[in-house]
Amino acid sequence: MENDMDYLKQSDAVKARFDKIKQREVILEVKGLDKVYKTAKGHTTALKNINFKVHRREFVCVIGPSGCGKSSLIRILAGLESYSGGEALLDNEPIDGPCRQRGMVFQGYTLFPWLTVRKNVMFGLEMNGATNEEAGREVDLWLELVGLEKFTQAYPHELSGGMKQRVAIARALVNQPRILLMDEPFGALDAQTRAKMQSHLLEIWRNIDITILFITHDLDEAIYLADRILVLKAHPGEVQEIIEVSVPRPRNPEQFNSPEFLATKARLEALIHPAEKTEHKDEPDVHIPSRMIRFVNVEDNVE
Amino acid sequence: MGLSNWFVVRQELSSRRKKGLAVASFLLPILLWCLVSYVPFIWHPMMKVSEPGDVDYFQVDMLVDKVTYRQELENMQEAGKALPTASPANPIYLPAPHAVVEAFYTAFTTPPAQRDGLWLHQSLWQSIQVIFWGFLISSLIGVPLGVLAGTYTVVSRLFEPFIEFFRYLPAPAFGALAVAVLGIYDGPKIAIIVIGTLFQQILVIANTTRKLDYSLLEAAMTLGTSKIKLLRYVVIPGVLPDLYRDQRILLGWAWTYLIVAELIGTSSGITWFITQQARYEHFDNVYAAILMIGIIGLSCDLLLAWLGKRLFPWNKSANKE
């Protein structure tokens, strides 16, 4: 039996990398953040006393059970949602409303259906007063980077899910935001496309000056992508642990079976699906009865 | 290939089947009309006199109902006088298809009965102008106001409660008032069409605007779009195809107000033509004129639908139609 604390072991190279990251300036700082939704049925505390920092060019994943407030957190950081208490600072400035410094990629693509791929990517630049010519050059560069140079004149409804999400990523990045916020961006994609998109995102992240905060509920995805993983727990949403992923970079899919990867995954599983019966706190209504009524003939067995 | 093949819920039909069904949807009522007109035992409640005999008030081509005819026939038989002859016929208000088709043609070729009267095409042109101005004025107010109400809650709360009330007031009720204010010519007619269309238009368009996916606005904001630019660069282009579709439907509503509108003040346009013809019992002309309105309305809509496909190539739902 391996030690439960294996996930904390870091090779020298990994440790050196984390030391280097911590040297960099802090881009995003969240201090004692609270979020309470007030509805007709009463108050829901979605987030309670959230604290963390993100350094420049760091890749941070946020993971947690459904309803723990992941989306609430990222929407607050994007400026799309107000918060009830605490502070959220980008470059030491409090976050107040959406702006181009904080790009966002949504699970539902949210491309503008009336614009071609090229115009979609150009949208942010045009809104911020770039001339058509400048914007055009930038956009072509980005479309090439995400491998869509052949689809510049296509409309969003002509693209596959993976392609749409690549457009969305390019659209956010062309604005040169300080941080890219991604809310389960690959959640709607099939496994294969998803794996491709993950590698692609890492490739992009490696090559440009961008900090990424990435929400997912897929443990493998979080470990594969992240430098650090912010684990939230539900009701109320609180930080349970911030894990430094000990899997060395550059990452590749073969590492999915490496000891560091498995140790980290074991730890995440222990945190998110604890063995005790706290489980039913998430979803109070759903319980599977131990004995079920039989609807088929006694002889008609499948096992 | 059983019958069940035709009744799959919401299935896409092949284009041949679609065209076939569209033709059938017109052929069925026409077939029904032909049956009633040309097959004697289906309806034909009247007798058309071909020979009056000795009945003093009978005339050639006169329509009498069957009971009267039988009565007179018996009377003449008893009196030993000359018998009238007649054949079964439909009432005057149901002309046969061929008569209407003929009238459809002759309506354009016969000069107006009175010297100062109008040709049919002139009447139609009058009507089209009334519709055009009515719908244009209504749209100039209704579309911007609807979009604003759908975008900004303040505008919606300020205007919609009153509009919600006002739209229940029947437009024709304002006829006399409109004449008092705007005179007896085209003014009040246009006003009735505006009153009939505008209030629905604002509400319909506000609702359509509200249906725009809010996450598109959020996406635009995270890309640095200012609040003021959202309307121009996201809301309007986003709702445009749906707005266009709404306008098509609303134009249809405007047409339905035409007849009432044209009866106000001095009656004019196609309505004047129809009432004139009805007064002289030229029901074939009446049907021809009604048909004309239908044809104009439908071709207008088809044209707009076709144009819509060209205008919004990115709109999936419209391109499927």
Ligand SMILES: Nc1ncnc2c1ncn2[C@@H]1O[C@H](COP(=O)(O)OP(=O)(O)OP(=O)(O)O)[C@@H](O)[C@H]1O
């Ligand atoms: N607009 C809202 N009004 C009221 N309550 C809300 C609202 N949005 C979220 N909540 C509540 O806040 C809590 C956190 O929701 P949130 O969507 O942030 O969770 P999540 O972690 O993103 O879940 P998932 O993994 O299912 O996407 C939930 O209990 C939810 O019911």
Ligand SMILES: [Mg+2]
């Ligand atoms: Mg969520």
